[in-house]
Amino acid sequence: MNILRTPKAMTAWSRRLHREGVTIGFVPTMGALHDGHRALIRAARLQCDALVVSIFVNPTQFAPTEDLAKYPRPIANDRALCRAEGVDICFEPPVKAMYPEGFETVVTAPGIAQRWEGEIRPHHFAGVATVVTKLFGMVRPDVAVFGQKDFQQAALVRRVIEDLSLGITLIVHPTVREQDGLAMSSRNVYLSASDRALAPILYKSLQAGAAAIKDGITLGRKIQAMMTQILRREPTAAVDYLAVCNPDTLTPLKSVSDRAVLLGAIRIGSVRLIDNLLVKRPATRGRR
Numbered sequence: 001m002n003i004l005r006t007p008k009a010m011t012a013w014s015r016r017l018h019r020e021g022v023t024i025g026f027v028p029t030m031g032a033l034h035d036g037h038r039a040l041i042r043a044a045r046l047q048c049d050a051l052v053v054s055i056f057v058n059p060t061q062f063a064p065t066e067d068l069a070k071y072p073r074p075i076a077n078d079r080a081l082c083r084a085e086g087v088d089i090c091f092e093p094p095v096k097a098m099y100p101e102g103f104e105t106v107v108t109a110p111g112i113a114q115r116w117e118g119e120i121r122p123h124h125f126a127g128v129a130t131v132v133t134k135l136f137g138m139v140r141p142d143v144a145v146f147g148q149k150d151f152q153q154a155a156l157v158r159r160v161i162e163d164l165s166l167g168i169t170l171i172v173h174p175t176v177r178e179q180d181g182l183a184m185s186s187r188n189v190y191l192s193a194s195d196r197a198l199a200p201i202l203y204k205s206l207q208a209g210a211a212a213i214k215d216g217i218t219l220g221r222k223i224q225a226m227m228t229q230i231l232r233r234e235p236t237a238a239v240d241y242l243a244v245c246n247p248d249t250l251t252p253l254k255s256v257s258d259r260a261v262l263l264g265a266i267r268i269g270s271v272r273l274i275d276n277l278l279v280k281r282p283a284t285r286g287r288r
Contacts, residue, residue: 026141032186036176061127
């Protein structure tokens with residue numbers, strides 16, 4: 001595995017491989033890699049000849065009050081995981097290389113990013129859209145793999161790829177979970193032992209919503225109420241939002257006619273958790 005640190009070196013490598021007819025896969029990360037990232041890397045490996053993983057903690061997607069300074073950066077462990085998974089290039093650009101003096105251009109986050117996470121973290125998705133576009137320009141992948149755990153982020157990236165005609169195939173890999181259902185996340189290491197025991201309640205609330213839909217309940221407000229009821233069992237969990245949405249537009253659904261995505265975000269202690277479930281309503285069920 002080679003480590004590249006500059007955009008120029010990354011682009012030169014990609015251009016050379018494309019001239020040779022090599023397909024390039026890409027998994028962008030902020031490091032602190034875990035088995036969820038491992039699954040993304042393995043999924044990407046199946047789709048390409050050469051694989052790039054970027055490790056870059058992007059400062060423009062953090063608000064001043066958020067955890068940029070303490071975000072975990074176990075770079076030796078990250079490199080070891082990448083080597084074990086046969087990654088060809090670990091791209092580790094410094095902040096000054098990504099945002100040099102005089103940098104001004106920002107990719108505006110599309111409308112799909114304005115709700116939910118976009119309301120809670122108003123500057124987040126502009127930072128995501130900008131850094132992803134820059135990374136795509138440097139890596140020049142044929143295929144990029146993102147995780148479903150960050151559902152709204154994946155929807156934003158799909159919109160950016162389509163709107164800017166980037167010609168990249170986007171693969172969204174299903175969420176990888178711990179045995180108790182908690183979605184794997186680099187931020188889970190912040191949870192205290194007691195908070196970690198409570199954390200799966202978000203997934204349980206989404207499961208309740210999914211079960212309601214599969215049982216024939218279609219009213220969005222009723223499904224949302226059933227999810228909320230689960231979270232009320234744990235008063236220390238502060239709810240940012242629970243929503244029943246169209247999976248393509250992320251607009252709230254008054255009624256589930258076919259497919260829905262259940263979105264949730266809560267805070268337990270100092271840690272913010274997000275999760276989602278995609279659900280399809282059984283065709284044989286009636287409406288309730």
